[in-house]
Amino acid sequence: MLEVYLFVNPLATQCVRDEQNVLRLANDSDKQIQFQFVPLLNINVVSRALKCQGIQASNWQAQNKQSQTLYRVILDYKAALFQGKKRGRNFLIALQAAMLKAQQRYSEALVKQVAQDCQIDLDMFMEDRDSQLAKQAFQADQRLASEMNITEASSAVVFDCDRYDYGVLLEHFNYTTLLDLVNGQLDPFHEVTRQASANAGSTTAQLHVL
Template sequence: MLEVYLFVNPLANQCVRDEQNVLRLANDSDKQIQFQFVPLLNINVIQRALKCQGIKTSDWHAQNEQSQTLYRVILDYKAALFQGKKRGRNFLIALQSAMLKAGQHYSEHLVKTVATDCQIDLDMFMEDRDSDLAKQAFHADQRLASEMNITEASSAVVFDCDQYDYGVLLEQFNYTTLFDLVNGNLDPFQDATRATNASCANLTNAQLHVL
């Protein structure tokens, strides 16, 4: 069995594409795959988000606003997950679509609408999103990221629980790279930072690190 942890900025388009790649992989691969989207919130995530919006990273007001919005989105996601992984994942994808594709601004009204559309118990959700349990889940995710030395979003860690006692950190990847790694077509001990090696032809700018 394989375990895939995808560390994401919930409000980054690249992370949405990475989520879609992981979902596609789970459908395409013959192997049993368990996956988890782990929201990441740190200064690197915030500054990269501001750069993508054309905002100066030295703008402290913008930094604080971005941080607060991401924090609220993450707590909402955690609250939705309490009602099941599938519903939680559907909630995240629907909220991302509303904000990133439809251009809607984060608000309590938007969150309630998305939760209702995803068939989430609204009363329970509204209570859970401000609960200590949701905050503890957030901090647990950040500890997990720290333990795996994750500092940037769009990072995936893959564990093959049946064969190896180590994980592989994959950064700046595409679907082909992820598929090849999961299906044993890449050797994580090789130098995967260069695409000049014939065995790494599909890696482009991806980087592999053994944890």
Template sequence: MLELHLFVNPLGMRCLRCEKDVLKIDRNLNTKINYQFVPLFNMKTIDNTIKYYHLNPHDLAIRQQVSRTLNQVILDYKAALFQGRKRGRHYLLLLQSALIKHGLDYNDELISKIAHNSSLDLEMFFEDRHSQLAKQAFRQDQKIASDLGVSETATAIVFNTDDSDYGLMIPNFDYDTLINAFKSGKLDHASSLNDFVSQYRPPKLRVLNNNN
């Protein structure tokens, strides 16, 4: 079985395309795949978001607003995940579509509508999105990224749970790159992310060059 962890900017169009590639892989790859989207929060993510939305990068108030919005979007996603991975991923994709593709404003009304359309328990969701548990899950994601040496979004870490030595890092992730890596046997030595996290040590990662 493959484990795929895609590090994303929840406010980025590029990562939305990557996430849809993951869903396509899940349907087409002839093996079981366990996947999750891991939101990445750092200065690069903030800078890229400002650039994507054509905002003034030198305006401190705008930078702080983008940071707060990105932070809350991630907490919302973690809160949705508490009600199941499938619902959480569905919530994230619907939210991204509303914000990125349709240009809607991020507000409580939109969040409530998307949570409802994702079959979430609204009372539980709105409580969880401000909870310490969501904040702890947020911090854990950032620690995982740091431990794995991931600083750029659209980066995938892939593990094959049948082997315990290596993981494969795929920068600039896309559908064809993973399919080719799987068919060529490059995923035959990739182990579980949970093993590395529990041992608090970085894994042996082989970086795949997409151009090869």
């Protein structure tokens, strides 16, 4: 059995592509795969998000606004997950489509509409999104990221419970890299050794054994 943890910025286009790759992998692979999208919120995530918008990371007002929006989106996602993993994922994907593709601004009205479209119990959702339980779930995700040394979004940690006693961290990966690792066509130790001598500026997939 495989366990995949994908650490994401919920409002980053690259993370949406990574989510699609993980969903595609779960659908294409013959192996049993359990996966989880783990929202990440730290200064690196916020700074990268601002850079993509052409805003200086030193703009404290913009930084605070971006952090607040991401935090609210994450709590909404956690509240949706309380009604089932599938509903939670569908909510996140629908909210991302509304904000990233349709360019809608985050608002209470938008969140309610997305929740209703995803057949989420609205009364329960509205109560849960501001609950202590949702905040604790957010904090647990950040602790998990810290334990796995995750500092950047679009990072995936893969555990192959049948073959290895360790996890493999992938950064700058694509579907092919993920598939090769899952199918055993990529030796993590060999790849880590090879990449250690590669150019530090390379944008190719990077693997680290945890």
